[in-house]
Amino acid sequence: MSPLPADLAARLKRTADGLVAAIVQQHDTGEVLMLGWMDDEALERTLTTGRATYWSRSRGEYWVKGATSGHHQHVREVRLDCDGDALLVKVDQVGAACHTGERTCFDADLLELR
């Protein structure tokens, strides 16, 4: 049973492994910082603690952003998209969002338009 309020749980369209994509954006500059994944429990924790919390697909565990790095994400706003399969999480990011030390996870790899 979902820990989320029933009306919200009913609006989510999850992947086969129970996840919804979470786009993380710096609330004031508009920078897209990273993409995380949330299941119902991670979303519930994010909404109730104000700290962005994700499900790690590679490690198979919950993680609170910044718990080990100190690079917390203070949640300002969470929005669900029109078909329920994506969240937009607006945060105030402390330090670097990317584990590589870059400000965002999209800084390093610009693809060539051909």
Added chain:
Amino acid sequence: MSPLPADLAARLKRTADGLVAAIVQQHDTGEVLMLGWMDDEALERTLTTGRATYWSRSRGEYWVKGATSGHHQHVREVRLDCDGDALLVKVDQVGAACHTGERTCFDADLLELR
């Protein structure tokens, strides 16, 4: 075999159904417009045509944004994230990005922080 250049294809970390999440952002205002999904072919078409092209999970087909609505997305930049499972597609959006007529797919549903 992937239609993408081999070095790029090797950097993608796809879902079980072969997809990478594509965050779509208005290039100048920073608005997050929508989340789409791309397989290798959709990404190749996006990079070579300059028109954002997605894989529709619900319809099981490729779609060029704007092909029926006229609400094209002219691609300015495509970036891959640090772990290869998300793309950031910066576009110039014509008209509304959302099929509901809203400017973005995240306009309608603000979740309550409790």
